[in-house]
Amino acid sequence: MSDTPPKPEDELAGTEQPFVAHLIELRDRLVRAMLAIAVAAVALSLYPGPGELYDLLAAPLVAHLPKGATLIATSVISPFMVPLKIMLMTAFLIALPVVLYQMWAFVAPGLYAHEKKLILPLVVSSTLLFFVGVAFCYFFVFGQVFKFIQGFAPKSITAAPDIEAYLSFVLTMFLAFGLAFEVPVVVVVLARMGIVSVQKLKDFRGYFVVLAFVIAAVVTPPDVVSQLALAIPMCLLYEMGIWAAQIFIKHTQAPDAEPSA
Template sequence: MTQEAAGEETFISHLVELRDRLVKASIGIAIVCAALLAWPGPQRIYDFLAAPMLASLPAGSKLIATGIASPFLVPMKITLLIAFLLALPWVFYQIWAFIAPGLYAHEKRLVLPLVISSSILFIGGVAFCYFFVFGRVFHFIAEFSPSSIAVTPDVENYLDFVMSMCLAFGCAFEVPVVVVILVRMGIVTVEKLRSIRPYAIVGAFVIAAIVTPPDVVSQLALAIPMCLLFELGLILAPVFVRVSQAPEEHA
């Protein structure tokens, strides 16, 4: 077998392995989604998600649906989103299992903790957004709204807002993982990151101003955790680098 043919066969085997991992990840999400459809069901899941919004509105208020299929499609989309979040550790595990054979033993010691921490941090960011940020943001908007305006949010607009906010906070909470990876790959040093700390703080507030609604509450709720997590990344990066060093790097 020629070298070119061997390389092509290896490439095809990698594609097959990637396909299998994607299928397994999709099956995991589908199983979690089926379980959520059985209990508690899309209706209760959406009611739970809408609770912070409804709590800021006058008693008896409800969200409205302007589309014919919205009362069905929106709860289903929310259920699928929640299923993806709950299955995120399994999805990350499939990614790790795909790249693990090409890693050295010392590199595997870094990847698995990063997979676990990435899952925890992303889900933690979404939970922080729901339990801490939403209630305060919606209450602020409701109080700011003039009495001549009836606040009756549409379910699809509410879904878009919730998904964008949850995605923003989930990604923002990955800051320590990004810092660790940058330092371990040698792209930047911890000392350099510490020297640009003022710029990182300004960048956190700029990002918060872009991805959150134009209110101080949500901007501070995103920017401050990003700054704190940046500091956490600076603390953890040297530890991860030391643990994941190759034997010859210790010499």
């Protein structure tokens, strides 16, 4: 009689569904996500309204323009399309928790328990970090950057930025800071997948500092304030990622890998 203990039963056994059932579920969850975005868009159109949303977005720039200066529209349809784009993007951000939940609910049944421990915290943390990066850019970086730029503007020039150009600038900065704040998530994923060891991540510190300043110089305006505002948080978040990776690896091992770990 063998003394070998029986292998534990696969926890996903019996959960398979036909391909058509997966497609139907995917459709339903996409519809729910789109409905959440549509509801948020309708609510924003009623209050505060597309125009007020753009005024809120432009507030950091308007606060540092010369007295009497305003933004201008060089296209006939810009006064309509630009606020509408902002409203739709804001609606998507408001509905993002619902969208992410639908994604999670779709893939969760096919994941093992240790995989759920890995993915759910990453989804939540990456979303929160992206929002924190956007908020940091809006509430701190914009004010400092516009103040710095207007301080160098000759008095013979009256600033009147175009609303589409400003929207493009804002989206670029939001994306840059939002993605930059994802550094801890990237570090954790690389370490957890075994692509890079934690020790190598620690040894890479000096190179990452240089890389952070290079990225900041490329994606931000050519001023010291915005470059430092992006590079310094990236370096701090890299250290946070190394610390989080050590904890994350310890608590998300597969059951059969824990003894060997």
